[in-house]
Every structure is written in C-alpha cells, then in structure tokens.
Amino acid sequence: MLIIKKEHLDQIKKQGEEGYPYEICGFLLGKQDYKNETRTVYEVFQVENQNKERANDRFEISPKDYMKVEDYAFEKGLEIVGIYHTHPDHPDRPSQTDLMFAQPDMSYIIMSVKDGKGENWRSWVLDVDKNEFYEEDVKVDY
Ligand SMILES: [Zn+2]
Numbered sequence: 001m002l003i004i005k006k007e008h009l010d011q012i013k014k015q016g017e018e019g020y021p022y023e024i025c026g027f028l029l030g031k032q033d034y035k036n037e038t039r040t041v042y043e044v045f046q047v048e049n050q051n052k053e054r055a056n057d058r059f060e061i062s063p064k065d066y067m068k069v070e071d072y073a074f075e076k077g078l079e080i081v082g083i084y085h086t087h088p089d090h091p092d093r094p095s096q097t098d099l100m101f102a103q104p105d106m107s108y109i110i111m112s113v114k115d116g117k118g119e120n121w122r123s124w125v126l127d128v129d130k131n132e133f134y135e136e137d138v139k140v141d142y
Helices: 006-019 063-075 096-100
Strands: 002-005 025-033 038-047 079-088 107-114 117-127 132-135 138-141
Touching: 002 006, 002 107, 006 025, 006 038, 006 079, 006 107, 006 117, 006 138, 025 063, 038 063, 038 079, 063 079, 096 132
Parallel strands: 002 038, 002 138, 079 107
Antiparallel strands: 025 038, 025 079, 107 117, 117 132
C-alpha cells in the first residue's frame, strides 16, 4: 500500500500540466515498511525527463539525477520509495517500456494528463514473478 498526501498529488498534477504535452517524472521520497509492504511518501522530487526525442511518450532519468536524489534523500533520512510520471493523452496504465525499467519494492504513480489537464492516476507495483504490474491500494492523507 502507498500512503501519500493530497498536496503531493496536487504537486504531481501541477508538474504534469505544466509539462504537457511532454511526460514529466520524479521521485517519491519517504519511508518503506518492507514487512507490511507499505510505503509512505514524505516528499516528491521532480527531475528532468532526459528523453528529448520521444518526450511525449517516454521518460528517462539520468544516473546523475538518480544519484543526486539518493544523496538528498539520505541526508534527510528518507529513501526512494517510488517514481512518478505522466502519460500525456494516454491512460494511467503502465506501458511496455515502463515494465522494462520497473524495479521491485517501488510504487509507480502514473497520472494521465488529457488535453493539458491532470485527470486520473493510479499506483502500480511490479510483480517480479509474473513480470507484470498490479495496481496497489493507495491511502490519500489530507
Ligand atoms: Zn509510462
């Protein structure tokens, strides 16, 4: 389960609408309870989408940004618990490419941005054995 605050979702929505028609992406930083498979988001951290050629339907995070965020999280006593990105004019379902780059024990929030408006979103987790995503429960904290 993912626990996230309304304000974080609002931030992702805002970033997604500002970045439209391109995909935006970033990290979910927080704490992970492995035993109960619960991730709690404390902060969202946007990074640049490095894929310039197909930014409308692909996103890519540079190793440098990855390290930068890892350092930042570590300093704050947090860890990377997930990655969020948008799907401009596409549903909030993971693509084949998303599956290719997915890692276990992470929440993948995908927000659909239709005609420049952040619409539906869902959070996905990789099922390592089946090599497919399943939708996870989300609790929105206000
Ligand atoms: Zn995607």
